[in-house]
Every structure is written in C-alpha cells, then in structure tokens.
Amino acid sequence: MHKIAVTILAAVAAMVALSQSAHAHPHVWVTMKSEIVYDASGTATGVRHAWTFDDMFSAFATQGLESKEKGVFTREELAPLAEVNVTSLKEYDYFTQASVGGKKAEMGDASDYWLKYKDSTLTLHFTLAFTAPAKAHALDMEVYDPTYFVDFALAEKDPVSLLGAPAGCKVTIGKPQEMSAAMARRLAEIPADQQIPSNSWGAQFANKIAVKCP
Secondary structure (H helix, E strand, O other), X not given: OOHHHHXXXXXXXXXXXXXXXXXXXXXXXXXXXXXXXXXXXXXXXXXXXXXXXXHHHHHHHHOXXXXXXXXXXXXXXXXXXXXXXXXXXXXXXXXXEEEEOOEEOOEOXXXXXXXXXXXXXXXXXXXXXXXXXXXXOEEEEEEOOOOOOEEEEEOOOOOEEEEOOOOOOXXXXXXXXXXXXXXXXXXXXXXXXXXXXXXXXXXXXXXXXXXXXX
C-alpha cells in the first residue's frame, strides 16, 4: 500500500479496504482552492490552501472518531486528525512546488491548520510560508502528487485568489490535461497496491498557478 494511504488522513484500516477494492490510480481525490498571501510591502509571503477530500475518503477518515453529535464533527474534535495531516504531508513537501522570480521558493512547515467537516466531506486548511519572502514580478506554483496516488483538481469557482497583492497583479491558472483512454488503460494495469514511480505520471496532471505583477 502506498505510504500516503496510511498517513495523509490516518485512515489506515480504511485505505487497506480501499486498495483491495480499487482497480486504478488515483485513489484519493482532492478539490483545491489556494490564496496567495502578500504583506503590506507587496511581498509574496506564502500560500493558504483549502483541500476538500472526496466523500468516500472523508467517510473512511472520520470512521470511529468520537463526536458529541453523530455525523457532525467540530474543529476541536478534528484537531488531532488535522495535526496528523500536516505532519504527514511534510514528507511530501505538501505536494506544493513554488518559484519566485524564477528561483525555487523554499517553504517552512505548515501553520494555521485545521479541518472542517461539511456536507459529508473534510476540508483541510493550512498555510505554507516562504522561508525567504521576496518581491518579484513573477510567482509560479504547482500542486500535484508525483506518484498520482492523489488526484488534485482546482475548484470550478474561484480556485485561486490574491490577498493583499499590489495593484495590477494578475493570476492565471493552468488545469491538468484531460486523461485519455490510453492513459486510463495504462493506469488500470498498475495493481492498486503498487506505487507509480515518482514523476512518471503526476507531473502531467499538475495544477499550475502563475502570478504576474507590474
């Protein structure tokens, strides 16, 4: 079983069941919204992510969690799960790669993280700060799982926003290519309990965010 299946939301038993019944990659689906954050001087300081997991995975992840009201989970009740999330995602660089002014932007550990449960799905909120914020005319970001175990898709409505950006900054997004029938067949041939080699598939389905400022 892929390591992410165990760690990403601490749903060990659930993902065992999932991997036994699944027949193709990916196994987890995430709908994402991102907010690029700027400080008062117009410097990009980091990104705030909101990742909504598919309803099946959300059900697996919350199975057995104690709550005062059945089927309802508060932020406090989900706090331990949120901590497991961000701790586990660190190993994978939070599936987020960024560059500022053409140079790779290093990011620190996730902060301000919490989980929200609504409409039978979990949404993970967290912030990634650049370790060396810098003013630049260009900021580029990609979000994807190199092994394509997790499928990331930008939300249809307002997927990317700018907070505190200088006047004139514009954001453009690049959605992943559509999966062809041939790709689907090749993925289906990979056993559910085997990992796709890193970068062999995931980069082809990267969500790309580009910010240009005057």
